Amino acid sequence: MPLTLSAAVHSELVIKKSRFIGCVQAVPDRAAAQAIVAALWAEHPTATHVCWALLAGGQSAAVDDGEPSGTAGRPMLEVLRRQDLEGVLATVVRYYGGTPLGAGGLVRAYTDTVAQALLQAEKVPIVRRRALVCEAPYALEGLVRRELQLAGATLTEVRHGEAVSFDFEVDEPLASGLQQRLNEAAHGRLSWLD
Template sequence: MPFTLAATVEHEVDIKKSRFLGRVEPVASRADALAVVDALRAAHPDAAHVCWALLAGGDSGMSDDGEPSGTAGRPMLEVLRHHDLDGVLATVVRYYGGVKLGAGGLVRAYTDAIAGALVHADKVERIAMVQLALTLPYADENRVRHWLQQQGHEVLSADHDALVTLHVSLPQASVAPALAALTDLTAGRLGWPGKPG
């Protein structure tokens, strides 16, 4: 079961006069992650490197930002994987202190900056959500809305034409049981995209 983070957490590591400003945070997309990286570059114009790793399903990625290949982005990504995270961006802003750390030293520094931040991070279960368009007669609307509210499912919007269309957000694992319960509740009058004929 993948987790994400409740909030942004920062952690600083100082090694041989170099400062490594580690940060982990939840992000919704790769575009959001890259916007965070750009903002960090703008906020730290004197930094030697702004390295990052993103674990977000098919949008995952990483950058060593000029550090020797495999010494920054990859170790940061592995820390995120080890913690079973998804939808999380790890960044490290490095201020060079004048002493070379070597490949092993860099891997340890970037790993420690992210692992240290995760020690203080609150993990929350990442639940895959689905949006459905449910169609039903007006006579069933109040009953269906009441059931959805009792189950904790969110009604995002409603359209009122010949039928009522409720746009609903619910956990993916709840879709089949919800459709079965609502079909019973409406005596089979409930419709949704892909409903068997």
């Protein structure tokens, strides 16, 4: 099951006078990630590099930002992948200390910075939600509301017309069982809408 992070976590390493400031955080998509990277540049205008890696919504990115190709973004991305993370951005701001680290040293520095932050991070499972709409006679409104509450569903809208329409969201793994319970309890008097 894919995991995400409950809160942003920071880390910092100093290697041969180079300072690596890392952060891992939950993000919904690439646009949000790019906004965070732009804010980091504004916050650290004298930094040498702001490298980042993203896994979100089926999108991935690995940005070396001027470091030798494959020494920053891609290793950071692999750290995220190995942890089975989704919807997560890893950033590392580097201030160059004057001593070259070499390709292997850079890979270690960037992966260690991200790994240190992830060690402190609280990882939470991503539970997909499913949106459903059903219509019931007025006599069944209470029954439907109770079943939705028991299943932990979130009512997004209730409309009262000739019948009562319920728009709700429920955790994906519980959706089919809830539909089955509602159908049985309503004795075929419930209809599902697209």
